[in-house]
Amino acid sequence: MSEQLKVxxxxxxxxxxxxxxxxxxxxxxxxxxxxxxxxSRAFVKLLNSANVDFAVLxxxxxxxxxxxxxxxxxxxxxxxxxxxxxxxxxxxxxxxVTCDPHSFNTLKNEYPxxxxxxxxxxxxxxxxxxxxxxxLSISGEGxxxxxxxxxxxxxxxxxxxxxxxxxNVLAKTNAELVEMKRHKKTALCCGAGGAQMFKEPxxxxxxxNVLRTKDALETSPDIIATGCPYCNTMMTxxxxxxxxxxxxxxxxxxxxxxxxxxx
Amino acid sequence: MEYLPNIVFALALxxxxxxxxxxxxxxxxxxxxGKDVDVxxxxxxxxxxxxxxxxxxxxxxxxxxxxxxxxxxxVGFIIINIEVLEIILDGLLxxxxxxxxxGTAYNFLIGSxxxxxxxxxxxxxxxxxxxxIIRLQRFIKPEMKGWPKTDGNMILYIELVLMTLFLTMNxxxxxxxxxGAEHYVKAGAFPVSQFIVPLLEGLSESSLILxxxxxxxxxxxxxxxxxxxxxxxxxxxxxLAFPNTFYGKTRPQGQFNNLESVTNEVKxxxxxxxxxxxxxxxxxxxxxxxxxxxxxxxxxWVQLLNAYTCTECGRCTSECPANQTGKKLSPRKIMMDTRDxxxxxxxxxxxxxxxxxPDGKQLLGDYISHEEIWACTTCNxxxxxxxxxxxxxxxIVEMRRYLVMExxxxxxxxxxxxxxIENNGAPWPYNQMxxxxxxxx
Numbered sequence: 001m002s003e004q005l006k007v008x009x010x011x012x013x014x015x016x017x018x019x020x021x022x023x024x025x026x027x028x029x030x031x032x033x034x035x036x037x038x039x040s041r042a043f044v045k046l047l048n049s050a051n052v053d054f055a056v057l058x059x060x061x062x063x064x065x066x067x068x069x070x071x072x073x074x075x076x077x078x079x080x081x082x083x084x085x086x087x088x089x090x091x092x093x094x095x096x097v098t099c100d101p102h103s104f105n106t107l108k109n110e111y112p113x114x115x116x117x118x119x120x121x122x123x124x125x126x127x128x129x130x131x132x133x134x135x136l137s138i139s140g141e142g143x144x145x146x147x148x149x150x151x152x153x154x155x156x157x158x159x160x161x162x163x164x165x166x167x168n169v170l171a172k173t174n175a176e177l178v179e180m181k182r183h184k185k186t187a188l189c190c191g192a193g194g195a196q197m198f199k200e201p202x203x204x205x206x207x208x209n210v211l212r213t214k215d216a217l218e219t220s221p222d223i224i225a226t227g228c229p230y231c232n233t234m235m236t237x238x239x240x241x242x243x244x245x246x247x248x249x250x251x252x253x254x255x256x257x258x259x260x261x262x263x
Numbered sequence: 264m265e266y267l268p269n270i271v272f273a274l275a276l277x278x279x280x281x282x283x284x285x286x287x288x289x290x291x292x293x294x295x296x297g298k299d300v301d302v303x304x305x306x307x308x309x310x311x312x313x314x315x316x317x318x319x320x321x322x323x324x325x326x327x328x329x330x331x332x333x334x335x336x337x338v339g340f341i342i343i344n345i346e347v348l349e350i351i352l353d354g355l356l357x358x359x360x361x362x363x364x365x366g367t368a369y370n371f372l373i374g375s376x377x378x379x380x381x382x383x384x385x386x387x388x389x390x391x392x393x394x395x396i397i398r399l400q401r402f403i404k405p406e407m408k409g410w411p412k413t414d415g416n417m418i419l420y421i422e423l424v425l426m427t428l429f430l431t432m433n434x435x436x437x438x439x440x441x442x443g444a445e446h447y448v449k450a451g452a453f454p455v456s457q458f459i460v461p462l463l464e465g466l467s468e469s470s471l472i473l474x475x476x477x478x479x480x481x482x483x484x485x486x487x488x489x490x491x492x493x494x495x496x497x498x499x500x501x502x503l504a505f506p507n508t509f510y511g512k513t514r515p516q517g518q519f520n521n522l523e524s525v526t527n528e529v530k531x532x533x534x535x536x537x538x539x540x541x542x543x544x545x546x547x548x549x550x551x552x553x554x555x556x557x558x559x560x561x562x563x564w565v566q567l568l569n570a571y572t573c574t575e576c577g578r579c580t581s582e583c584p585a586n587q588t589g590k591k592l593s594p595r596k597i598m599m600d601t602r603d604x605x606x607x608x609x610x611x612x613x614x615x616x617x618x619x620x621p622d623g624k625q626l627l628g629d630y631i632s633h634e635e636i637w638a639c640t641t642c643n644x645x646x647x648x649x650x651x652x653x654x655x656x657x658x659i660v661e662m663r664r665y666l667v668m669e670x671x672x673x674x675x676x677x678x679x680x681x682x683x684i685e686n687n688g689a690p691w692p693y694n695q696m697x698x699x700x701x702x703x704x
Contacts, residue, residue: 009699041702072665074521074554154643186582193640199680202590211588
């Protein structure tokens with residue numbers, strides 16, 4: 001569709017005998033899910049704009065096994081992890097950036113015990129780094145006059161105490177940031193974690209994403225920002241359940257930053 | 264006969280502490296039924312956690328009202344124990360107000376005990392109102408019916424009675440001091456109990472002594488009885504909160520442990536040199552290790568310590584997204600069930616000369632349903648909410664592991680998701696070769 005993105009695979013870097021600055025771990029959602037693919041594209045636009053020399057694994061990438069682990073299938077998780085580690089270590093990868101907090105968590109915390117030691121960053125942390133280093137120049141009015149509320153993904157926030165990076169990046173869009181009553185350490189889950197994304201919920205009187213979207217709508221936002229492809233799906237569905245899809249949109253931090261810069 | 268009270272006191276003390284020690288032994292044996300787990304890491308962090316979370320009550324004040332009231336009762340409990348030390352020494356030595364020679368310092372101590380006692384009474388009454396009149400949501404969940412509810416109120420009644428006895432004892436003592444009764448040295452300050460004195464007006468010296476002695480004896484016997492009530496109650500947290508915060512998780516909340524037994528098998532499978540038909544190297548007289556947990560013995564001892572530490576406050580459950588949306592899962596119930604089952608196993612061992620005789624029951628299924636286990640989003644809200652570092656999520660995950668790896672009993676949609684990962688490296692049925700298509704879409 002739009003302009004060409006510059007994306008090179010690790011194989012291409014190898015063929016040139018070069019090492020990338022970072023490996024962009026796209027993740028299964030970022031690769032296949034129609035909504036999450038847009039997040040991958042937005043993030044790459046930012047990387048291209050900052051002239052980051054990055055690589056992806058392409059068809060060599062495989063599920064981190066995170067969702068299998070949360071579902072209880074430790075066996076499948078470790079199979080996936082060890083295959084991925086063999087690949088990553090073979091390419092001598094040092095630094096990994098991902099848009100998926102679940103991949104971020106497992107690569108950062110659970111892979112080292114199986115022989116995979118990398119400096120792992122969530123894309124919001126890396127974007128903040130690029131802005132701080134002046135590599136990603138920010139200009140323009142961006143989202144001035146718009147109200148944005150940020151939903152903390154459990155595996156980024158509570159699980160790994162990354163609260164400020166996404167907020168700092170959002171601040172660069174000039175939008176007015178409003179916090180939900182439960183945020184940061186006490187943020188409510190969107191309902192997708194623990195493999196719930198892939199199954200019907202147990203019997204109850206409400207869906208979790210509808211409840212969480214209610215939290216968000218109470219701040220009367222124009223935009224709900226997220227930093228996780230699964231949260232994005234859940235909040236988008238929640239907006240529909242509240243019949244607010246005409247007035248409120250759900251966007252990833254990377255998309256908001258890319259849009260604000262006209263990328 | 265002169266030493267009769269001293270002897271009776273010593274016997275009561277020995278009985279009270281002895282019986283408690285017996286239960287502590289049982290408690291320790293039950294906790295050790297859990298699997299070993301390495302907790303030797305991050306020592307400095309662990310000490311800091313204990314100091315901050317248990318001693319400093321930092322997570323209690325996240326909810327300011329309950330937090331403040333709890334701090335009053337907690338400080339009252341700790342400080343008033345200095346007075347209990349004097350009472351015990353007086354009882355053993357036959358003295359009265361042994362610490363009185365401290366003079367002004369003594370007056371200050373007794374005075375502060377009285378103020379704290381009054382504050383504790385106020386806090387306890389407010390706690391009771393929250394449980395029984397306001398009926399806060401988290402105190403009336405299904406798992407709180409019956410004994411847990413009675414237990415919660417019992418503790419409040421006992422504390423109320425103990426504090427009242429303490430103040431009554433002081434009031435009578437104060438009045439006796441005024442009358443110049445023998446043995447009743449003029450010592451202490453009575454900022455609170457002086458207001459009880461008018462109720463004792465007109466009582467003879469001997470009646471006052473009777474009131475003072477009765478309150479003194481009931482107070483100390485009450486404390487010994489309360490000490491022994493702990494083991495049968497949710498109130499064990501006053502002791503176990505300290506080791507529990509020490510042994511609590513120090514890694515990031517999102518980091519789940521990697522099962523070593525699985526690692527070994529996976530490594531073997533991925534080793535191209537491994538002979539799939541080779542006989543196992545060592546003797547296989549030991550059973551292969553079970554994956555995950557279906558009963559309390561499959562959990563580790565920190566998880567079992569967690570269960571005994573839980574005081575059923577329900578902050579975990581009130582923060583749980585599944586519970587808030589009407590699902591059966593309640594993290595508090597996971598902890599209560601674990602403890603109940605562990606107690607059942609312990610009693611079974613007591614009845615069978617220390618050996619556990621299979622009773623056809625287990626934690627998973629008989630106490631905790633599959634429906635509860637599968638409703639969890641692993642969001643860690645329960646772990647975050649717990650004021651004493653209990654980790655209900657780790658128990659849920661161990662049970663999922665058992666269901667998936669030992670029983671192949673995952674919900675069907677999850678089985679589909681997992682076979683997708685096995686076949687094409689993604690939870691959806693897409694071709695791995697298409698992983699980069701998003702670049703050109």
